[in-house]
Amino acid sequence: GENVEQHPSTLSVQEGDSAVIKCTYSDSASNYFPWYKQELGKGPQLIIDIRSNVGEKKDQRIAVTLNKTAKHFSLHITETQPEDSAVYFCAASKNTGTASKLTFGTGTRLQVTL
Amino acid sequence: ETGVTQTPRHLVMGMTNKKSLKCEQHLGHNAMYWYKQSAKKPLELMFVYSLEERVENNSVPSRFSPECPNSSHLFLHLHTLQPEDSALYLCASSQGGGGLQETQYFGPGTRLLVL
Numbered sequence: 684g685e686n687v688e689q690h691p692s693t694l695s696v697q698e699g700d701s702a703v704i705k706c707t708y709s710d711s712a713s714n715y716f717p718w719y720k721q722e723l724g725k726g727p728q729l730i731i732d733i734r735s736n737v738g739e740k741k742d743q744r745i746a747v748t749l750n751k752t753a754k755h756f757s758l759h760i761t762e763t764q765p766e767d768s769a770v771y772f773c774a775a776s777k778n779t780g781t782a783s784k785l786t787f788g789t790g791t792r793l794q795v796t797l
Numbered sequence: 798e799t800g801v802t803q804t805p806r807h808l809v810m811g812m813t814n815k816k817s818l819k820c821e822q823h824l825g826h827n828a829m830y831w832y833k834q835s836a837k838k839p840l841e842l843m844f845v846y847s848l849e850e851r852v853e854n855n856s857v858p859s860r861f862s863p864e865c866p867n868s869s870h871l872f873l874h875l876h877t878l879q880p881e882d883s884a885l886y887l888c889a890s891s892q893g894g895g896g897l898q899e900t901q902y903f904g905p906g907t908r909l910l911v912l
Binding site: 687715717719724725726727728729732772776778783784785786787788789790 | 799801803828837838839840842845853887889891899900901902903904905906
C-alpha cells in the first residue's frame with residue numbers, strides 16, 4: 684500500500700519568514716496530493732491540493748510543488764503570520780473507481796513566533 | 798464550517814458501555830469516511846462508504862461497527878472499547894465516484910476517552 688513520510692515533525696519560524704514542509708510517497712500510481720491544516724479543537728481543513736498533471740500550484744501565500752519522478756511534494760508558506768500556527772498534514776491518493784482513499788503523513792506542527 | 802457536523806464533540810465512556818457517534822454532511826456528497834486520529838500517529842482510515850455501501854474496512858476490530866443509513870448520515874457504534882481506543886474520531890465526506898473529485902471535507906471530530 685501507499686506510504687507517506689512527512690518532515691519535519693515540528694517547525695518554528697519567525698513571523699514574516701517562509702516555511703517549507705516536505706513529503707514523500709511510495710506508490711507511483713498516486714495522482715492527487717492535498718494539504719490539510721488542523722487547528723486546535725478542529726478537524727483538518729483543506730488548504731491546497733495538486734494533481735499529478737501539474738508541477739506547481741499557488742494560492743496567495745501558499746504554494747505546493749510536485750516532483751513525480753522523485754515522488755515528493757512540498758508545501759511552501761511565505762510571509763508567515765501567527766494564524767498560520769497549526770498542524771499541517773500532507774496526503775496522497777489515487778483513483779479507485781468508488782471513493783478516494785487518502786494516506787496521510789504524520790503531520791508537522793508549525794509555530795510562527797512574533 | 799465545512800458542511801460536515803459530528804456529535805457528540807466529547808465523549809467519556811467505560812469499557813462496558815455502548816455509545817454511538819453521529820456524522821452528517823450537507824454537501825450532497827456520495828462517499829463518507831471514518832478516521833481515527835491518535836497522538837503522534839497518522840490519521841488512520843477506518844471505514845469508507847460509497848452510496849451507502851461499505852467499500853473499505855481497514856482491519857478495524859469488531860467493537861467498532863459503522864452504519865450508513867443514507868448518503869447524508871454516518872454512524873459509528875461503539876461497544877466494549879479498550880483504553881487504547883481513546884482518540885479523536887473524524888468523519889469526512891467526498892463527492893464519490895473515485896474520479897477527480899477526491900477532495901475530502903472533514904468534520905470537527907469527536908474526542909473519545911475510554912476509562
